[in-house]
Amino acid sequence: MSLLEVRGLKVHFPIKKGIVLDRTVGQVRAVDGVDLSVEKGRTLGVVGESGCGKSTLGRAVLQLEPITAGTVVFDGEDLSRLKGSVLRAMRRRMQMVFQDPLASLDPRQSVASVLAEPLRTHGEKGPYDKRVRELLDLVGLPGSAANRFPHEFSGGQRQRIGIARAIALNPELIIADEPVSALDVSIQAQVVNLLEELQERLGLTYLVIAHDLAVVRHISDDIAVMYLGSVVEIAGSDELYARPLHPYTIALLSAIPIPDPEVEDRRERVLLTGELPSAANPPPGCRFHSRCPFRQPTRCADEVPALRVLEGFPGSQVACHFAEQIAAGELSPVRAEVAAPAPGPA
Amino acid sequence: MTDPSAGPLITTSAREAVPGQLRAEPLLKIRDLTVTFASRGRATVRAVDGVNLDVAAGSTVGIVGESGSGKSVTSLAAMGLLGRRGVEIRGSVDFDGSDLLHMPEQELRAVRGREIAMIFQDPMSSLNPVLTVGRQITEILVRHRGLSGRQARDRAAELLQSVGIGDSLRRLKSFPHQLSGGMRQRVMIAMALACEPRLLIADEPTTALDVTISAQILELLRRLVADTQTALVLITHDLGVVAGLCDRVHVMYSGRIVESAPRRPLFADPRHPYTTGLLASVPRLDAPRGVPLLPIPGSPSDTLPWARGCAFSPRCTRQVDACLGAPPVLEPLALPSHLLRCVNPVPPQKLLG
Numbered sequence: 269m270s271l272l273e274v275r276g277l278k279v280h281f282p283i284k285k286g287i288v289l290d291r292t293v294g295q296v297r298a299v300d301g302v303d304l305s306v307e308k309g310r311t312l313g314v315v316g317e318s319g320c321g322k323s324t325l326g327r328a329v330l331q332l333e334p335i336t337a338g339t340v341v342f343d344g345e346d347l348s349r350l351k352g353s354v355l356r357a358m359r360r361r362m363q364m365v366f367q368d369p370l371a372s373l374d375p376r377q378s379v380a381s382v383l384a385e386p387l388r389t390h391g392e393k394g395p396y397d398k399r400v401r402e403l404l405d406l407v408g409l410p411g412s413a414a415n416r417f418p419h420e421f422s423g424g425q426r427q428r429i430g431i432a433r434a435i436a437l438n439p440e441l442i443i444a445d446e447p448v449s450a451l452d453v454s455i456q457a458q459v460v461n462l463l464e465e466l467q468e469r470l471g472l473t474y475l476v477i478a479h480d481l482a483v484v485r486h487i488s489d490d491i492a493v494m495y496l497g498s499v500v501e502i503a504g505s506d507e508l509y510a511r512p513l514h515p516y517t518i519a520l521l522s523a524i525p526i527p528d529p530e531v532e533d534r535r536e537r538v539l540l541t542g543e544l545p546s547a548a549n550p551p552p553g554c555r556f557h558s559r560c561p562f563r564q565p566t567r568c569a570d571e572v573p574a575l576r577v578l579e580g581f582p583g584s585q586v587a588c589h590f591a592e593q594i595a596a597g598e599l600s601p602v603r604a605e606v607a608a609p610a611p612g613p614a
Numbered sequence: 615m616t617d618p619s620a621g622p623l624i625t626t627s628a629r630e631a632v633p634g635q636l637r638a639e640p641l642l643k644i645r646d647l648t649v650t651f652a653s654r655g656r657a658t659v660r661a662v663d664g665v666n667l668d669v670a671a672g673s674t675v676g677i678v679g680e681s682g683s684g685k686s687v688t689s690l691a692a693m694g695l696l697g698r699r700g701v702e703i704r705g706s707v708d709f710d711g712s713d714l715l716h717m718p719e720q721e722l723r724a725v726r727g728r729e730i731a732m733i734f735q736d737p738m739s740s741l742n743p744v745l746t747v748g749r750q751i752t753e754i755l756v757r758h759r760g761l762s763g764r765q766a767r768d769r770a771a772e773l774l775q776s777v778g779i780g781d782s783l784r785r786l787k788s789f790p791h792q793l794s795g796g797m798r799q800r801v802m803i804a805m806a807l808a809c810e811p812r813l814l815i816a817d818e819p820t821t822a823l824d825v826t827i828s829a830q831i832l833e834l835l836r837r838l839v840a841d842t843q844t845a846l847v848l849i850t851h852d853l854g855v856v857a858g859l860c861d862r863v864h865v866m867y868s869g870r871i872v873e874s875a876p877r878r879p880l881f882a883d884p885r886h887p888y889t890t891g892l893l894a895s896v897p898r899l900d901a902p903r904g905v906p907l908l909p910i911p912g913s914p915s916d917t918l919p920w921a922r923g924c925a926f927s928p929r930c931t932r933q934v935d936a937c938l939g940a941p942p943v944l945e946p947l948a949l950p951s952h953l954l955r956c957v958n959p960v961p962p963q964k965l966l967g
Contacts, residue, residue, distance in 0.1 A: 317824035318795075422913040452680045453851050457895035457909035479824065486897035486907065503904055523829035524899050525854025531878045531900060532858035539833060540826045541778075543794050 271473050272329065272441060275300045277338035279321070279328045283548060296548045298324040300497035301338070303575065308440070311467065311474040312489030313505070315481050315520070317413060319544050321497040322477045326443045329475065330362060331355065342441070360390045363434040367446035369426035373418040379404075379429055380414040387438045400604040404431040406469075407462060424455035428462065435466060443475045448483060460487055481524055485509060493517050496555040497547055499575060503584035506606040513595055515562045538601050554589065561601035562594055624903045640668040642692075642813055643672045647705035649684070649691045663869035663920055664705070671812065674835075676860030676877070678850060678892075680914045684869040685849045689815045693732065694722050702795045704949040709813065722928040728758040728931040731806035734819035737798035741790040747774075747801050748786025754808045773804040777834060796827035803834065810842065817849045832859060852871045853892060857881055861953075865889050868925035871944060875952040885947060924956070 277453045279299040282292040298343045299321045314340060316322045327333045329340050331347050339567045340347045341360065350358060363386075366372040371384060383403050384396035392399075401411050407428040418426055425438045427447065435444055447463065448456040466472060478484050484491055485505045493501045493508075493516065501514040519538045526532060540559045545551055557568040578595065593599045644667040652658040662684040669675045679685045690696050692707045694714060702763065707714040709730065714722060727833045734740045742750055751773060753764035761769060767786065773781035777800040790798055802925065808815055816835065820828035821887060849861055856863050863880050865873045865888065873886035891910040912929040919925070925936035930937070936957045938966050944955040948962075 297802060313658055317826060422915060424913055452914055453892060454680060454852075454895050454910035455913060457897075457907035458911075460897070460907055461909060481825070482897045482899040485899060485903065492889055519826055521899065523825045525829075525832075525852065525858050526898060526900055527853035527857045527881065527896060528879050528898075528900075529857045532854075537829065537833070541830075542780075543827070544824075605915065 271308040271343055272306040272475070273327075273339075273341040273348060274302055274304040274329060275339045275341070277304075277325070277328060277340065278336040279324050279333050280336040294548050296532065296546075297497050297550060299328060299546055300494055300547075300550075302494075302497075302499050304499070304502070306441075306473055306475060308473055309467075309471055310490070311476060311488045313484035313491040314475065314494060315479060315484050315491060316476045316494035317479060317544060319547065320494040321547070322479075322494050323445050325494070326364070326445050326475060326477045330364060332364075356390075360386075360437040361439050362441040362443065363437065363439040363449050365427075365430050365434045365442060365444040368450050369423065369430045370418060372430055373426060375418055378415055378417055379409075382418075382429060383414075383436055384434055386433060390437055395577055399436070406435065406466065407432045422455075423451050424458055427459050428453060431459075431462065431466070433591070435470065435472075438470070439472070441473045441475065443477070445477045446479070447476065449478060449480060456483065456492065463470075463487060481520060496544065497548055498555065499587070500556065501584065501586045502575070503581075507581070507584055510579065511584070511595070513584055513591045514556075514588050515560045515594065515601075516556050518594075518601075519561065523555070554587075562590060562599050563591055563602070565598075604606075641710055642667070642669040642847075643690055643706075643708040644668075644688075645706045645708070647688060647691060647707065648703070649687050649696070650702040651700060652702065653700050660920075662691060665866075665869075665871055667847075667864065667871075669813065669845045669847055671845050672839060673861045674839055674846040674848060674859055675865040676848045676850065676856040677938075678853060678856055678863060678868055679866035680851055682868070682914050683866040685866050686817050688866075689732070689817060689847065689849060693726060693730065693815070695732075714715055726853075727754060728809045729811055730813045730815070731809065731811040733806050733814070733816040733819045733859055735821050737795070737802045737822075738790060740802060741798060743790055745789075746786065747788050747790065747793070749807055751786070751801070751805050754805060758809045767776075770804075770808070774801070777801075777804045777807070778830060779804075796823050796831070799827075799831060799875070800834075801821060803831065807838070811844065813845045813847070813881050814838070815847045818851070819848070820855065821850070821852070828855075835859065853881075853896060865892075868914075868920070870920060870955065871953070872926065872927070872955045873953065874944070875949070878954075879949060879952050883952075883962055885952070885954050885962065886926075886956050887930045887958075887960055889927050890960050891929075891931075891956045932958045932960065 278301055280295040280297050283294040283296060285291050285293045288491045302325060314322045314325060326331055328335055329409055335348050347358060380400050383400045387396050387399060400414050404411055404413055409425060409428055430527055448459050451459060467474060476484060476487055488505050491503060491508050492499045493507055495516050501517045512521050519540045522538045538561055542559050553569040553571055554573050558562050573589050575585045575587045577585055578591055590599060620881055627932045644665060647662055647665045649662040650658050650660045661873040665688055677685045691703050692714060703715060724789060748770055751770040755761045755766040755769055770786055771782040779785050779797060779800055820831050832855060835846060838844055860877050863875060863877050867888050873889050884893060894908040895910055897907060910929055916928045918928055920941045924942050927933045927937040942955045942957050944953050947954050
């Protein structure tokens, strides 16, 4: 039984207009029908580009955004039905790690106070010193850090404080939204390793949201790829890399640079054209069809593809009408043209 | 290039390694560049410390380093874009025979923009928010190329088209905030290309962008170098970007170049512990899962002043006594084109397949 089950989750934000009359003139469909599940002790990675709704998804799971439709079931309880103190009690079992540690730590609060706050809010009796020291030790910071302030730490250390705060209440689920993207390259690995180590020691379940597929692939058991509010493919990390089925996943994988010239020179690039369309006015049919290099004249523009299991690829789910043909190599991508700069007037 | 002022024709192909000694005179020659920031009541900071750099026409040179390594300050100082107060710049920056550091401001302004262009990481803070994109591109064309308003507008539309912005005549009337991040960066590139510069400096050009957009921008830069013999200096922290695009790579740490090599030897046989550390700490998309990441301990701010030894030694796993005391020297290894500043280098090995 999975710890977290998300079914048909939709988060729509109204677009308001008018000063006196508060009219709703449209909706931004940030998350539009997402199904996910995470088993206890496993890590699900959610990747996608900015604006695809991955952060909203994470916040909606924690009930930090109002849900338009769908259910979020955590350990058998539908969170969207819970209110007040019952929801509060559930909240201590799931915590969040944010992207920018400096922005998510109060500059005037000492580290000890930052770490004691969740304990205090959830009614644990003080003194908290022992637990604070334990937490600092868990995330690899010296005990002397307790009396210092966030600005005295480097980015990597601040992220450790953010992680310590998230695990203060012994949660079961941690949602990490871009946990390493604000950090220097050499520091990212320290934080990634810390997250993995804590998962092993404390039996945590992770939902890791990030744009960097290489990082996500490193820490996740399964990966969900999002595009414009919906999941286009879910697969095991190895399968996703070895056999990407959705055209978007194929393009995404081919766009990520690999630090090895031998590999870089031989790689086949599937370049996408254009930009992410607006979530307020998504393209009809398959949302990816406006940029898809495998676009077909039929079905793509008028029929929304459902997430389905392909024959021969158990464990993967993909939302593409022509996934079989693409996997069999029957369709080839249209080459994206990157025009060279035109010569100027003489 | 139709530009009559174009320098000597460089016949070496873009992908051929350009070792320390160039056959043809490089377009940009930085020698012993040192930048020191001083402010009253604080210790002076030497952000760049004796950097040498050659860039030939039609080649791409990468500068890799973490925050604080001095990679951006190197380019800003070379272009004369650092303020005068509290900054001391020494060394020489030779661009096609003239010294940029000692050029009168008027002359320098004419060179910058026409012959040298820069692209910065954050396009929103480099574009003027209250002027339309069209106005900002045509301004350059009118100033540096002497086009009339109408010609400039047509050319601006062409430029936008060439960087992959469709419906370009309408886009000229857009303000920067109306464009997405990828579009803004393309506008920056269009502006940089407006005068067909001979040298383009791109400082983290794709860091703020999504991967699929980033791939488009990098492809654009690659085509530009190949088709127009522009020299490109690419400043980045992303080793993957460098691996695909650069002919020669300089790895900087704490203001100095610590390792410098053509890209293939650098990635196949990295010798500086910092370079190998960087490579081992980024997850590779194509690596089998479960390979642990080996982070570099400490943070980029844990440095030693170069005068007292190797600045990287506090974080280095191969530190020996000889690392402390005198600063290590940048010297060639087996290959004359592979320079290294380390007394206890990583033994030669095929680290990456």
